[in-house]
Amino acid sequence: MALSPLTKYLPVLQWGRTYNKEAFQNDLVAAVIVTIMLVPQSLAYALLAGLPAEAGIYASIVPIMLYSVFGTSRALAVGPVAVVSLMTAAAIGKVAQSGDIGYATAALTMAFLSGVMLLGLGLLRLGWIANFLSHPVIAGFITASGVLIASSQIGHILGISISGHSLPHMFESLFENFTKLNFITLFIGVAATAFLFWVRKGLKPLLLSKGVPPKLADVLTKAGPVAAVVVTTAFVALFRLDNWGVKVVGEVPQSLPPFTMPDLSFDLIGKLFVPALLISIIGFVESISVAQTLAAKKRQRITPDQELIGLGAANIGAAFTGGYPVTGGFARSVVNFDAGAETPAAGAFTAIGLAIAALALTPLLYFLPKATLAATIIVAVLSLVDFSILKRSWGYSKPDFFAVAATILMTWAFGVETGVSSGVGLSVLLYLFKTSRPHIAEVGLMEGTEHFRNIKRHQVKTDDRLVMMRVDESLYFANARFLEDYIYDRVQADCGIEHVVLMMSAVNAIDFSALESLEAINARLKDMGIKLHMSEVKGPVMDRLQTAHFLHDMTGEVFLSQYEAMAKLTGMTAAKAAE
Structure with missing residues (x-):
């Protein structure tokens, strides 16, 4: 009974008391599978956020450990995700130039602000604030963001630089630089993209038809991005294609996450406050949706307010260990669940695996082509794109359809911040409109x-x-x-x-x-x-x-x-x- 007040805020004390050898084995297997998937994915999302590749790995170590202590989901995998990475790049790009030390510091500050906001909302039991984002609007925003993210990676596939955080600006930049197309990079990018799409749909059935055990076939399928990384990196290193204009990741520090300090100046906080709030809400909505879906399959319970505390702690941890804003990712959480994760300890084991990778594998990533990481992002985010929400909302509710359509168009035309802000505004206005004329x-x-x-x-x-x-x-x-x-x-x-x-x-x-x-x-x-x-x-x-x-x-x-x-x-x- 004496532990009950603590278990409310430290769920680890609840599941930790019943932890056993079987759960340990299941968590360890899940951690190995998730770690294999996260190494290339973390690098890719860091580049999407405009940060050095190692920031993705750093953001996937301490935050995961902190969430495993404070979070209530037994399958949620916390770390960098595509939408939050894009929103981070869009927000920080307004206050600093990518590549500058001020850019990385702004990312730390963004993570800190997001963590404090999430922690505060959790302690004040304000998880209901996420209800201001209707599901159709969220679906429209994620679909629009998926297209936006995939478009932002076309430049890496073609070997040219493109800028901007909206479709018009991206395509304008693309056409301006199209003459600088690098055909070797194009070959690597297209081949990697095609391979990853095939891996996602065709590898597992092929392996099963050859008599490979289902569990092993699943692991090999999840390792598809790693195979793409290994082959393309070896190809570039062997022929020194970096001398032919193929852009590579370059030197990645061989170290554990460093101790870092966010910039808490009032000027920077004022510029990042609203974007941090939007990132916090979007991240929480995505995370809680995934967590509740997976928990329902095992009749487990998720506490939204405690999830806010867990995500808040994870983001604060990222701010002091060289990371940037994180949340629960859909793809990695599903992989974690399907791989048999029993408790949040699977996340802690994943963090250990990533720490080992940061110490031992980073020198091998020097010749990793950015086109391969771009292919990883494109394949991952296109699974988020679901235009059927337009058809379904049109058939059921015209106002909801217009809200979804407006969110998509605003996101494409003006960027993610304007898109999600307009989505929130439209959700509230729709509610007021519907209830202002009651039946x-x-x-x-x-x-x-x-x-x-x-x-x-x-x-x-x-x-x-x-x-x-x-x-x-x-x-x-x-x-x-x-x-x-x-x-x-x-x-x-x-x-x-x-x-x-x-x-x-x-x-x-x-x-x-x-x-x-x-x-x-x-x-x-x-x-x-x-x-x-x-x-x-x-x-x-x-x-x-x-x-x-x-x-x-x-x-x-x-x-x-x-x-x-x-x-x-x-x-x-x-x-x-x-x-």
Whole structure:
């Protein structure tokens, strides 16, 4: 019992007490598979962020270990991901030039800010803030980002430099530099891309057809990017193609992550604050989606607020160990899960594997062509592209379709920050638009029952002296006036009305603006000789109304049920009403 307060914030104390030899073996196997995949992927994502290749490995060591202590997901693999890497490059590119020491320092600061924000949100239990990004908008943003990321790597495939963080700028730069095309680099890039696509779809079936055990076939498939790295690196080194214009990674420090310090000057923090907030929210949404999906398969539980703390700790760790913003990655987490990871210890073992790679393998990466890393990124991010969201949202909800389409177009045209900002804005505006015109149904009694349904959809019993309206939305400042106008329009058209009953079964809250509207409705109906009543008011709503004078001033009554209201106001007995 004494450990329970600690286990809330240190989940490692919970799963660590039941850790056994079998879990250790499963975690170790998963770590080996994930490490093989992460070495080239981490290098590639660091270059995507505009940072030296080693920053990707550094960002995958300490952050993973910290998450394994504070995180609640047993399969989530934390580290650099494509979308966050692109957002990092877009944000830092506005305050520093890639390659400068100030650029790397800004990346550390971005990770620190993101970590502090995530940690603060977790401690304040504000995980719900991610709900401001609707799923269709997130899907549209990730699809747009996938295309943007793949486009940004075309330059590396062609052996030319392209700049910009939006499609128009990228293609403009591409056309300007197209004459500098390097055909050797093009050959390496196209061959690596084609091979990686084939590995993803065709290698495992081929191996299984040859009698290779499924587990081994899966490991060999995941090692496909490593094979591409080894072959293309050897090819470039053997023929010294770097002398022929093939761009290589170059010297990668042979060391563990260094101790680094972010720049906490107010000027830099002010410039990076908003991008860091966007990265934090996007990263958290991506991470929690993956974590909950994988946890559901094993009936495990994810605590969103504790996930914020885990991701916050991981990002702070990245800031002090030469990294940049990190989050839970979809591809690596799925690989980790499929490989049999039992606990977050698999992540810690992965970190150890990457540390060994940083010490022993980095000298072998000197001749690694950047075209191969670009191919790795392209193949990885194109799996995120899903334009079917447009078709599905068009068929189900036109407003959601326009939000998705606008997010995609804004991301392509102006970059990731504008795209995700517009997505958040559109999500909020769509919510306000939908709820500002709530569905209000005039209802009547179904014959032989005590149920009330829409008079436009069902054959129901009504009374000329009585108007019964079901309000299908909580009442707040954006829709209060709509309810006023709806009631006035209805009663002015019928002089025989004596009572208006608002059926409040779907109303979960009434804010102060809506309360004032109800008071205005009550006063105006009173002047018209009509009484206002309510029925089926929920307890929390009634508690709030009882703190004001509205119930005392209301001309009518509050009924427990709509059936009771109709029976009393029409003078019917229960038996007669049910006839």
